[in-house]
Amino acid sequence: GAGVSQTPSNKVTEKGKYVELRCDPISGHTALYWYRQSLGQGPEFLIYFQGTGAADDSGLPNDRFFAVRPEGSVSTLKIQRTERGDSAVYLCASSLTVGGSSYEQYFGPGTRLTVT
Amino acid sequence: GQNIDQPTEMTATEGAIVQINCTYQTSGFNGLFWYQQHAGEAPTFLSYNVLDGLEEKGRFSSFLSRSKGYSYLLLKELQMKDSASYLCAVRDLTSGTYKYIFGTGTRLKVLA
Numbered sequence: 001g002a003g004v005s006q007t008p009s010n011k012v013t014e015k016g017k018y019v020e021l022r023c024d025p026i027s028g029h030t031a032l033y034w035y036r037q038s039l040g041q042g043p044e045f046l047i048y049f050q051g052t053g054a055a056d057d058s059g060l061p062n063d064r065f066f067a068v069r070p071e072g073s074v075s076t077l078k079i080q081r082t083e084r085g086d087s088a089v090y091l092c093a094s095s096l097t098v099g100g101s102s103y104e105q106y107f108g109p110g111t112r113l114t115v116t
Numbered sequence: 117g118q119n120i121d122q123p124t125e126m127t128a129t130e131g132a133i134v135q136i137n138c139t140y141q142t143s144g145f146n147g148l149f150w151y152q153q154h155a156g157e158a159p160t161f162l163s164y165n166v167l168d169g170l171e172e173k174g175r176f177s178s179f180l181s182r183s184k185g186y187s188y189l190l191l192k193e194l195q196m197k198d199s200a201s202y203l204c205a206v207r208d209l210t211s212g213t214y215k216y217i218f219g220t221g222t223r224l225k226v227l228a
Contacts, residue, residue, distance in 0.1 A: 035218075043203070056214075103164050103207070104164070
């Protein structure tokens with residue numbers, strides 16, 4: 001079946017602009033995670049959703065970052081007034097649920113964001 | 117706080133065995149995961165340990181000691197395609213929610 005998809009695969013934007021990154025999880029997966037990965041680093045947790053609600057947004061670096069998942073499926077990560085330090089690969093992952101035995105996260109291919 | 121340590125880089129020879137160590141500190145431990153990530157690609161799941169002991173899956177095995185805050189990933193019969201980064205991640209319940217904390221990854225180079 002289809003895996004996690006993310007669009008766009010690459011995004012180049014100018015400092016100060018607004019960007020939206022989209023994630024399509026595996027059908028039926030209730031948990032959805034956003035991560036940010038810089039070169040040579042592991043994925044850094046940003047936010048996760050259980051269904052439509054943000055269960056934990058403690059990883060969002062500041063109020064320029066916001067994410068939604070209005071119907072419990074597709075999610076959008078929104079970044080306002082982008083800064084050069086926001087440049088990274090943004091990864092989305094989904095899992096059947098959280099905790100217990102449904103532990104495996106399936107990652108999308110990521111969106112490479114470059115802020116010039 | 118939460119902290120995960122793993123070596124930055126390792127080199128091994130094709131056909132050999134390599135062990136990648138990971139130590140962690142967290143008050144809300146709820147499972148340890150290993151992921152493989154090839155350059156420019158997304159991480160893919162390798163293994164999961166929540167109880168002490170060894171989990172074996174083909175050429176890959178993962179070990180956990182919760183009392184020591186320690187895990188390792190063992191790769192046997194190394195192949196060139198095993199050259200990748202190996203990420204250790206802890207699922208943490210400290211904040212009351214299921215958060216995954218990743219280490220920086222160990223870049224493994226397999227030489228012919």
